[in-house]
Amino acid sequence: MARYVGQRVKRTEDPRLIKGLAHYVDDIRLPDTLHVAFVRSIYAHARINGVDAGEALKAPGVVAIFTGKDVSEKIGPVPCASALPELKVPDHRVLATDKVYFVGHPIAAVVAADAYAARDAAELLMIDYEELPAVVNAEEAAQGGAVIHEQFGSNVAYKLTAGEGDIVAALASADRRIKQRIINQRLAPVAMEPRGVLARYLPGEQELTVWSSTQIPHLLRTQLALMIGIPENKLRVITPEVGGGFGSKLNVYAEEALLGWISMQLGRPAKWIETRRENMQATIHGRGQVGEIEIGCKADGTVTGLRYNVVADLGAYHQLLTPAIPTLTGLMLSGAYKIPAIQINVTGVFTNKMATDAYRGAGRPEATYVVERAIDLVAAELGLDPVAVRRRNFPAPEEFPFKTATGLFYDSGNYEGALAKALENAGYERLREEQRAAREQGRIVGIGVSTYVEICALGPSQAMPAGGWESATVRIEPTGTVTVLTGASPHGQGQETSFAQLAADELGVDMGDVTVVHGDTAIVQYGIGTFGSRATAVGGTAVFVAIEKLKEKASKIAAHMLGTDAVNVVFAEGVFSIKETKKAAAAAGDGKAADADSDEVPEPVVPVGEGPAGALPEPETEGRKKVSIQEVALAAHLARELPPDTEPGLSATYFFEPKNFTFPFGTHIAVVEIDRETGEVKFQRYVAVDDCGRVINPMLVDGQVQGGIVQSIGQALYEEVVYDEQGQLITGTLMDYAVPRAKMIPWFELDRTETPTDVNPLGVKGVGEAGTIGATPAIVNAVVDALSPFGVRHIDMPIRPEAVWRIINSSDE
Amino acid sequence: MIPAQFDYAAPATLDEALSLLAERPDDAKILAGGHSLIPAMKLRLAQPALLIDIGRVKDLSYIREEGGQIRIGAMTTHYQLESSERLREICPLLPECAASIGDVQVRNKGTIGGSLAHADPAADWPAAIISLRAELVAVSSRGERVIAADDFFVDMLTTALRPDEVLREIRINAPGGRTGQAYMKVHHPASGFAVVGVAVSLTLGADGKCSAAGVGITGVATKAYRAAQVEGALVGSTPDEQTTASAASHAADGVDANGDIYASADYRRHLAVVYARRAIAEAVAKIK
Structure with missing residues (x-):
């Protein structure tokens, strides 16, 4: 029986975080460190006619200043890992050379003895700008006008059509066709800890260590090695504590390469800690899609086809995955429904803004928003209950694995199960009655439903730009403690806890004896990282299988120690024992307690401080029928008497390649009331039933769902990255960019169904993005439902009170 | 988020602060709770050459009743006003207004005088002060004067305080009846x-x-x-x-x-x- 898995085990990470004892990049202080400040463009689009660093170089404490001209031939371009047909890829240098393309575009790096001197000197740099017309509106940019990257002749980076089925026929066969313009506004990920880099080059050893707040230490190492031109085995990337990423640190940034290169040039450590203002300007944004839905349906609500024409606002350059994000949107356009024909037409467009890239959900929240809004549009058009339209189009549980017209195979699902539970928990029928009564009183109340599906556990390597597997090494040390090395380096998800739960149960040891190590490329085998709700489903599975391998070896050693064959040995709760024969079992049943060996398994480890210096005591196995796994570990390390052909030591490594994605799902229901006079939206209820397969730690799952819903509330009601017509960033600080606060958040009524997957042996699907994917449309659907008496079928996000007030105010009702 | 260089003085008395201010009225700024000024300095929107921290000046933080008036020291924090039992009885608007400012951390450090002297057009205290027809006591090395709330706010981030003046006290006629x-x-x-x-x-x-x-x-x-x-x-x-x-x-x-x-x-x-x-x-x- 599982002792830890499935339990609400408290996060072992938290005490050090709460006490302020954890180490983020900025907490790492090395002697002689230089500090870097960046001079960034104040214009969205300008030619640089000159950079005069004369005054700045004379400023106190300044050691060096590097401009685009100094480094463009020395450091390779910032990488883009997306390979799309005929994709235009601009040459993205780490510092601007002739032109700047967005506000915040780095132009020069000022290196000084301390952060103050660096910042002061940065103010003294004279940049001779010649302002150019800014391309801000993505739809207009696709049409023509000023061109950002002249070599391409237009601002269109790529066009892509995807989907299966005859969309034209499908729409033509529909009883009703509904079109709706729909916007997924630009968002800022706003991790609590901004980015930060510390680089230390040791000229003697010719080794470079880069500490970076990243989600992908190994992928970063590979890319930095290529950019800087240092052998990958001389480069070590360490991610200490990472204060959130939400996809924004699933990237390779110019600053990371520059800091490494600067340290190599100057032979001293160099540090840069991003300010919040830089974070808003020059860390990737998310979403940024302007599109049009066309959905066709039969009179009974059966969907015949869905088309989504979308302009994706890519920003000025491609970061790691920029062009690929809208392709994920295309993959998920079937939602939780059987839609025979689906088509997405993407136009990816350059604009004079920061790049968009993966932000929690990465393309899937956009898809879910499109589909869930479209289903509500069908319901409104036909005068049907939105729940009924959903049910009409669900695949049944027995139809899985279910193939979509976007080319995916959904692994497992019971959409009706999650929906029914959510409706029951919410008291849906009663809510509708209450809504009718409230409307009679002149109140504006709405109920919104979203039945989402997401794609997780990214993913099979065939579908990934840089490998989709994950790795783990598990070893039992001579004194019996367990070390788990995971390639899925976390940034707040709690893998130190959940992987320890898993390992402790599988090895039958105390959780306190398990340490999960991650985020250091010199210690941990190559891994991919934590993103795409993959860590547990892919990384956790690697841990699980590595343990299986380890136990297989341990079992052989145990058998040898017990003087029998491995086939006669069973493992349970941390102990290898000789299988009871029928005779012995019968004897035990007689109560003649076969207690010859009932003596407790001796304490396995060498007592701290008591061990004989230099020599570890060999486990006594003479005549015993059981040995603990810790004893086996010790024997494996002492290696005095091992079975033939057995390597000493007790560790196993496994690289797990998943055969498919997983497809978690669920139902979210939001109930809102709108202030008739001011248009303010207030939550009355929030009910969610999520199904992420098997659950390792319900508390971590709840936390992921809650955090995700909060970010959905942000997108639905508050957040938007706003650039003005000149491309100036209007929402450049947290005084302007509204991240939801605790008091803006309703009580979450969370529940789950559990439909395991067969894609991995753990049966887990992933939950890191569920809340961000499922909740946004539920909230918007609720607001639209509330405003439906005013003739409203759609409203754009973020739903600011003024827009709602204008609808109410301009209506005679 | 690093401010430009500045000199820093932390006088022990108000007189000392006033004479420092009188010496450099044009490029010195008074630092109270720092919750508006410091962020502005970190963004380099404000670059005072001298920061005069009056946090160590005694007796600028109080809530008193005197001569039928409520008198509040300029360095009284939002939290002190929010949590004053006496104010809840005699002028509940002040605790209510205080409670709506920022969050607990802000209210623990931010001061009523600092907020009023900063005159952010979206700050909360000015509305309360105007509705209560408060008087604001300004002091400089030249002496003291009383400014009516209606005359105190001149424009965005601009008050009737002269460059060498410090806001010392807020006086409110306790509402009766x-x-x-x-x-x-x-x-x-x-x-x-x-x-x-x-x-x-x-x-x-x-x-x-x-x-x-x-x-x-x-x-x-x-x-x-x-x-x-x-x-x-x-x-x-x-x-x-x-x-x-x-x-x-x-x-x-x-x-x-x-x-x-x-x-x-x-x-x-x-x-x-x-x-x-x-x-x-x-x-x-x-x-x-």
Whole structure:
């Protein structure tokens, strides 16, 4: 029986975080460190006619200043890992050379003895700008006008059509066709800890260590090695504590390469800690899609086809995955429904803004928003209950694995199960009655439903730009403690806890004896990282299988120690024992307690401080029928008497390649009331039933769902990255960019169904993005439902009170 | 987020602070709780050459009753005002207004004097101070003077304080009789400042008619203002639902309202009217 898995085990990470004892990049202080400040463009689009660093170089404490001209031939371009047909890829240098393309575009790096001197000197740099017309509106940019990257002749980076089925026929066969313009506004990920880099080059050893707040230490190492031109085995990337990423640190940034290169040039450590203002300007944004839905349906609500024409606002350059994000949107356009024909037409467009890239959900929240809004549009058009339209189009549980017209195979699902539970928990029928009564009183109340599906556990390597597997090494040390090395380096998800739960149960040891190590490329085998709700489903599975391998070896050693064959040995709760024969079992049943060996398994480890210096005591196995796994570990390390052909030591490594994605799902229901006079939206209820397969730690799952819903509330009601017509960033600080606060958040009524997957042996699907994917449309659907008496079928996000007030105010009702 | 270089002085007495300020009135700034000035300095929007920290000056932090007035030291924190039992009895508008500012950390450090002297157009205190017809005591090495709340706020981030003056004390005539007060605010979702904030202090006579009314509004214009027409419509009338609504409809009359991505000028004016009505009704409802 599982002792830890499935339990609400408290996060072992938290005490050090709460006490302020954890180490983020900025907490790492090395002697002689230089500090870097960046001079960034104040214009969205300008030619640089000159950079005069004369005054700045004379400023106190300044050691060096590097401009685009100094480094463009020395450091390779910032990488883009997306390979799309005929994709235009601009040459993205780490510092601007002739032109700047967005506000915040780095132009020069000022290196000084301390952060103050660096910042002061940065103010003294004279940049001779010649302002150019800014391309801000993505739809207009696709049409023509000023061109950002002249070599391409237009601002269109790529066009892509995807989907299966005859969309034209499908729409033509529909009883009703509904079109709706729909916007997924630009968002800022706003991790609590901004980015930060510390680089230390040791000229003697010719080794470079880069500490970076990243989600992908190994992928970063590979890319930095290529950019800087240092052998990958001389480069070590360490991610200490990472204060959130939400996809924004699933990237390779110019600053990371520059800091490494600067340290190599100057032979001293160099540090840069991003300010919040830089974070808003020059860390990737998310979403940024302007599109049009066309959905066709039969009179009974059966969907015949869905088309989504979308302009994706890519920003000025491609970061790691920029062009690929809208392709994920295309993959998920079937939602939780059987839609025979689906088509997405993407136009990816350059604009004079920061790049968009993966932000929690990465393309899937956009898809879910499109589909869930479209289903509500069908319901409104036909005068049907939105729940009924959903049910009409669900695949049944027995139809899985279910193939979509976007080319995916959904692994497992019971959409009706999650929906029914959510409706029951919410008291849906009663809510509708209450809504009718409230409307009679002149109140504006709405109920919104979203039945989402997401794609997780990214993913099979065939579908990934840089490998989709994950790795783990598990070893039992001579004194019996367990070390788990995971390639899925976390940034707040709690893998130190959940992987320890898993390992402790599988090895039958105390959780306190398990340490999960991650985020250091010199210690941990190559891994991919934590993103795409993959860590547990892919990384956790690697841990699980590595343990299986380890136990297989341990079992052989145990058998040898017990003087029998491995086939006669069973493992349970941390102990290898000789299988009871029928005779012995019968004897035990007689109560003649076969207690010859009932003596407790001796304490396995060498007592701290008591061990004989230099020599570890060999486990006594003479005549015993059981040995603990810790004893086996010790024997494996002492290696005095091992079975033939057995390597000493007790560790196993496994690289797990998943055969498919997983497809978690669920139902979210939001109930809102709108202030008739001011248009303010207030939550009355929030009910969610999520199904992420098997659950390792319900508390971590709840936390992921809650955090995700909060970010959905942000997108639905508050957040938007706003650039003005000149491309100036209007929402450049947290005084302007509204991240939801605790008091803006309703009580979450969370529940789950559990439909395991067969894609991995753990049966887990992933939950890191569920809340961000499922909740946004539920909230918007609720607001639209509330405003439906005013003739409203759609409203754009973020739903600011003024827009709602204008609808109410301009209506005679 | 690193400020430009500055000199720093932490005088022990107010006289010392005033003489430092008198020496460099043009490039020195007084540091109180630092919750407006320090962020502005970190963004290099403010670059004072000398920062005079009056945090160590004794006896600038107090809430006293003297000569029929409530006297509040300029360095009194929002939290001290929020948690004052005595103020909840005699002038509940002050604790209510304080409680709506920022978060606990901000209220623990930020001061009423610092906020007033900074004169952010969306700050909360100016509305309360105007509605209460407070007097503000300014002091310099040349002496002391009293400025009426109506005259104190000149424009966005500009007050009637002269470059060598420090705001020392806020004086409020304790409301008597059957008085009700309320502060109601639309929080900006990012900054927490007032998109619109309306402070009301309203007194009823024995006949049930309004004998005195103070209505201060912040967030709408470049500076907080007195809604004189609202007050005029209230005084002498019985503040029932209809009168209240009709009075409140003047909340933004003649006001040049601000607009931004969150709320246009029209919407702000509308919110001022709605929140004025709600705040008046709330104040009336609180009268025992």
